[in-house]
Amino acid sequence: MIFDPVDGLSSDEAGPEGEAKPPPQTRRRRIRRRKEQKEDDRSFQKLVQDPNVPSTKLSKPCGCKQKTCANQFLAEPKFQEYRDYLAHWLSLAKLDQDQIAFDLMKELVIRSGDDFLTCWTLLGLQTCRRTWQTLHCMGSRRFEKLWRAARDRRDAPPVDLRYLSQPHARIGTDSSQVRSDICSFLELIYESVAETLPDFRDELGGSTGVSINLEDPYAVELESNTKKRSAEELLETVDLRPKAKPRKYKGQVQINLSRTSSTIEERWLPPGSMKEYHEQYRMHSALEKPGSFPTFWRVWLSDFGFMQIRGTSQHAQCGTCVRHRHLIKSLGRHLLARSQQQTFYWQHLREQYLDRLEYYRLRSLSRQRDGRFICIIQDGMDQGKVSLPRSPWLQSKEFAQFKIHRPKLHVSLTLVHGYFTLWTISHPDTMKDSNASIETMCHALHLLESEHGVCLRGCSLSIHADNTCREVKNNPFMRWAALQTSCSNLKSVSVRFLRSGHSHEDVDQAFGRLARHLSRLKVAQEPDDFLDSIKQFASGMGRPHEAHSYVTIMAQTRDWKGFHAGAVPFHVAGIGGPGAPHEFTFNRRSDEDLQGHAVDSSSWGWPEHPGDVILRIAWQHGWIKSTIIIISMIIRTVLYKRTDVRVHFWVG
Structure with missing residues (x-):
């Protein structure tokens, strides 16, 4: 009889536990x-x-x-x-x-x-x-x-796990000085670069046009170990399994229970690799011999498991960051050039961190609600999340082209720190330009004065927006800010532009939460359907400092651009593009102490007017330093000859 071979386990090969050991000659050969x-x-x-x-x-x-x-x-x-x-x-x-x-x-x-x-x-x-x-x-x-x-x-x-693992004889022998140095660096990264906004993709929404996939194997291994440890801690907490006697030598990284995701806010870093952050740490460290990459990885896992690196992202990345990362990766065989690029990259991250610190300071002043300072941040949401119509039937292949070219609503958020949030929905045919930005800002100021009783005449306003010339960074908006200051509607107006590609935290996090909420809206045929859904979301945002929320539809806008072109005929050259300024501050001349500065309108034959406005311009981020430099370095002054409004330029 002829039997067909059967692919099975013999009695000596019962499974992983009963696996037969190799013969002695094989073991000697391996040794x-x-x-x-x-x-x-x-x-x-x-x-x-x-x-x-x-x-x-x-x-x-x-x-x-x-x-x-x-x-x-x-x-x-x-x-x-x-x-x-x-x-x-x-x-x-x-x-x-x-x-x-x-x-x-x-x-x-x-x-x-x-x-x-x-x-x-x-x-x-x-x-x-x-x-x-x-x-x-x-x-x-x-x-x-x-x-x-x-x-x-x-x-x-x-990933090479043997490279990351630590021998049994050296477990827990990492230098405390090295560990504290690594923890200090990771804490700085957590506070400066890490983001809290979720990254969610809506299947029923349109394509965002941005998709970044840069998975790092070492970051993936870190995330899998963190999830594994979190599951083990949860099982031990609810006592779903019998607790076994712990082994004396585990050969694993011990988790610091006081620094887990359950006690500290979880944040994410932009797509990248752990090797980049380790090289930044070596450059930032003041130790004679900084920690190695395995030590860096183990400290990250044990003390900063709540900070992960995104593998994929739907958000646009900063062009400067992408350029530095690409150069660092391309210069893998040139250590000196790569080190220099790491220095430039670290300086860029440091500058954007200083921007955040200044924004935090202004936000805290606005949350005091003393009526002397108001901080507002304004931004627009990705249009792919609010496409009309919205239905599960559009997943059919016959609607593939229609799904791409569906009309998209414009959703913007004006966050008035310490007071309220203003959600604005505009139709697809409404231009998203300077007129829409001015209309939204005027409505927010009207709500401040009428609903919250804020006296704007003695209030200094700070506006933060994207570094783009389409919405806020343009001459029509600057004319509006100059006119509000000149007419004493506001004490002063500062317009600051944040770095493109970096998280604006408050508004971006709100947009991420709103995108997740809108994913539950399966059917929407008209803008009112989105209006009701956004109202439901805004009422439960849970912002303690901004308890009130307003949601409105902006069907049309006024011609603010044409009005201000005739009322305030001045023009700021070079307002956009590379090397453009990033801060514009308008003050009344009567409120400034100009003693010692060559700013005198009598040289043009015009007397001093109470409506004169002084404009300070800063080219660098880090508002405090830039303002001091500009005040002490006045290059020229320009007077526009109008009897009602005149604007003095301080350009430094």
């Missing part, structure tokens, strides 16, 4: 291979230190048909060239070696297609795959993982 590998590594170290010591690896035959791939590097001048190459290779960090090898493998996959065995080259000489691996001092397991990731067209080399 011998490990010893040979260590001896070869030591021979490579000697080869770098002393060129007269022969390398046994170069003289051994390889596993290919030629068996002479490594012998090519024994003759001069290739021997000296390879010796210099190996010295540079061994001087690189582990992550740099993985990144360079991974990039070379990806180039090999793209260049050679399916013929992978004959295209391995090193220093211009063709080698086999095994020789290439050996001459780079790489283990077979790590080489296979890198090669598999390159063939799968991944974006980054896979």
Whole structure:
């Protein structure tokens, strides 16, 4: 009788617990291979230190048909060239070696297609795959993982858990000084760069046009470990399983229970890699020997598991950040140039952090509700979230083109800190320009005076908006601000523009929550359906400082642009584009102490007028420093000859 082979487990192979151990000769063979590998590594170290010591690896035959791939590097001048190459290779960090090898493998996959065995080259000489691996001092397991990731067209080399793990004998031996230094840096990143806004994609909404996918394997491993530990803590809390006696040597990273996501607000970093933040830490650290990447990873996992790196994002990223990251990644083999780019990148992050600190200061002053200072931030929501009509039937293939070209509503939020939130919905045919921005701002000021009893004549207004010329950063809005100051409707008006691509926190977080709320709205045929849904959301936002909320539809706007062009005929040149100013402050001349400054309207033959307005312009972020510099450095003054309103320019 002939029996077909059955793919099953024998009695000796009952499963993972009863798996048969390898025979003794196999174990001895493995031990011998490990010893040979260590001896070869030591021979490579000697080869770098002393060129007269022969390398046994170069003289051994390889596993290919030629068996002479490594012998090519024994003759001069290739021997000296390879010796210099190996010295540079061994001087690189582990992550740099993985990144360079991974990039070379990806180039090999793209260049050679399916013929992978004959295209391995090193220093211009063709080698086999095994020789290439050996001459780079790489283990077979790590080489296979890198090669598999390159063939799968991944974006980054896979995580090496052996590199991150700590030996049992050294568990808990990390220096307290190094750990505190890493914690200080991560705390700074948490407060300055991390965002609280959720990233949610609505299936029934339109496409946002922005999709970023930069998953970092080390960040993914960090997130999976954090979720695993959180699940274990939850099981122990509700006591759903019997508690076993803890093992003495676990070989794991211990979680600091006082710094978990249940006690501290969870935040996310923009798409990137942990290697970038480790390089920033090394540049920022004042220690003579900063912490290594494994220590950095373990401290992040144990103390900052509530701060994660986004793998994908639907939000547009800052152009300066993207440029610096791309240059840093492209300069992987140039350590000095990469270090300089890291310095520029850190300066950029530091500047945007100073912007946030100034915004926090102004926001806190407005929340005091003393009537002397008002802080307002205004921004618009992504139009893809509010497309009309909205129905599950649009998921059909027949509506694919219609779904893309559906009319989109304009939803904007005007957040008056300490008082209320104003949601404005405008029709698709309503222009989202300076007229709409001025209309919304006037309505917010009207609500402040009529509903909340704020006397605006003695109030200083600070407006924060996007750094774009379409809505606020334009001359019509500047004319409106100058006219409000000149007519004593407001004591002073400051218009500040935040960096594009960085989170505006309050409004962006509100937009993220609103997008999640609108995803529950399955059917919407007209703007009133969105109006009712947004009213329901605004009533339950849960903002203690802004308890009141208003939601309105703006069907049309007044011609503010034409009105202010005739009433306040001044023009600020260079208001947009690269190198444009970022702060505009309007004050009445009668309220300023101009003693010692060459600002005198008598030189033009016009007497001083109570409606004269002084405009200060700042080119740099960090408002306090810029204002002091501009006051002390007056280059020119310009007087516009009108009997009712005249604007003096202070340009510095």
